[in-house]
Amino acid sequence: MDLYQVLGVPRNAAPADVERAYLRLARRYHPGINPGDGVSAELYRRVQDAYAVLGDTERRRDYDRGGASAPVATAETNVAFQGFDFSSLAEGASAATFSELFADVFQDAARRVSSPEQGTSVDITLQLSFDDAIRGGQFPLSVTRSERCGACAGTGQVARPPIACPQCVGAGSMRWARGHMVFTKACDTCNGVGQIVTQSCRMCGSTGVHGRSEVVTLGLPPGIETGARISVPGRGHAGARGGPAGDLYVTIDVVPHPFLQREGRDLRMQLPVAIHEAALGARINVPTLDGAVALRIPAGSTSGQRLRLRGRGIPGDPSGELPAGDLIAELQIVLPPVRDERSKELLKEFGRLNDIDVRRHLFGNA
Ligand SMILES: [Zn+2]
Ligand SMILES: [Zn+2]
Missing domain, CATH: 1.10.287.110 (DnaJ domain)
Structure with missing residues (x-):
């Protein structure tokens, strides 16, 4: 072979x-x-x-x-x-061979059982009104997370008057054969002590954690946007076997505004103006986050023209690092319904007096 x-x-x-x-x-x-x-x-x-x-x-x-x-x-x-006793590894060539073959398997198993583990994260979505997102501030939110049990300090076990270990009958170690190998190792039930000195924690059903709702207050900067993810370290689920807690992650979802759109730190809106306001100029009221603000429409304005209201966008960062944005109003000329004969006459007259082809630029200079 x-x-x-x-x-x-x-x-x-x-x-x-x-x-x-x-x-x-x-x-x-x-x-x-x-x-x-x-x-x-x-x-x-x-x-x-x-x-x-x-x-x-x-x-x-x-x-x-x-x-x-x-x-x-x-x-x-x-x-x-x-005949190989696992508790004493230095028993000649046979012991060495066996421990070499399986050492990593046993080590992995031991690590899995006993080492503390970090808790998992808690992920929640916080829906914010457009105004709240723009202004920022403190937002309390209710979070349900598993928390370390105080009664047993997260171990799941509390102290009790000592009794002899029923598993090893007080010996502290266990011996068993598998195939033709003999193993001895510390008793799992009493960790090799031979006595039972703890019992399951009744407060947490020996899990070491309980579910708890708590209020976490989140401080948000002005101008936070949909999709932003905020982490709060240590506010996730409690860790297993005394491991550190996971983190809390809050994903922001901002409800769209009916007429304001965000563009970085600026706000943009379509601003309807009547045809005579655009032609003759006017002073009109524009809704902003801080209430109505007067805006002068220059005579001869047209659709698509943009007027900028300085400092009426996203408020500045309190630290002064980010200046306030602007509100950009894009004019949209609106024709009121023309129903009476007098208005029709006036518009015909206006057309005769201003006989300019407004589409001439579409046909070149010819
Ligand atoms: Zn407990
Ligand atoms: Zn025992």
Whole structure:
């Protein structure tokens, strides 16, 4: 049997790939994992033999040359995994082999169980009126988040009068066999102490957290826009096993204004003016965020012309870093309904007196 095929690697595989393939197969067919499975035991033996050659630079070179491919003594391998006490790792070659094979697996499992974890974030959307968004200010919002239980400080356990551990009967350690491996390790139930000194926290059902609604006040700068995302550190869900809380994220959604549009720090609006106001000039009232403001329409104004009201846009930043924006009014000439004969006569007369082709620019100079 080709040793490269046994490990499932190409003949030019790098030493690291050979080792990876070996570890993967050795774990799968390990006799300790597959007790009494003859096929696995045989595959495991072949994997060991193949790696004994391909995992050794000199022997691999010999093998590639077609030289010595005699497998190592297999008896040694089989004996190696009989009777191994996990609590004492320094028990000769067998212990080393086993711990090497599975060390990272056990470490990962241990990390998953015991390490504190940061809580997850809380995401909410805050809908703001157009005016509120423009002005900014303090906005209280109700947030439901899980919070660390005060009764047990987030551990889920509270102290109780000590009793002997029922799991290990006070010994503090557990011993069990799997296949032909023997494990001992600290008792999970009492963490190796032999006594039970805590009990589940009744306040939180031993989860270490409870749901709580609280009011978080959000300070918003003037001129915040839809889609802005504000983070409030530590106001998300409580962390597991005493880990830090997650963050609170608030996404802003601004309700559109009926006639004002934002353009950076400026506001823009379409401002209807009657035909005579545009032609003759007028003083009209314009609605702004601070109420109506008088605006002079120059005589001879036309549709599309823009008039700027300084400082009537987004208010300035209180720090003075950002100046106030402007309100830009775009004129829109509106013709009132012409129903009476007198008005029609006047407009005909006006047309005769101002006989200019207003579309001449569309036809060039010809
Ligand atoms: Zn609790
Ligand atoms: Zn115990």
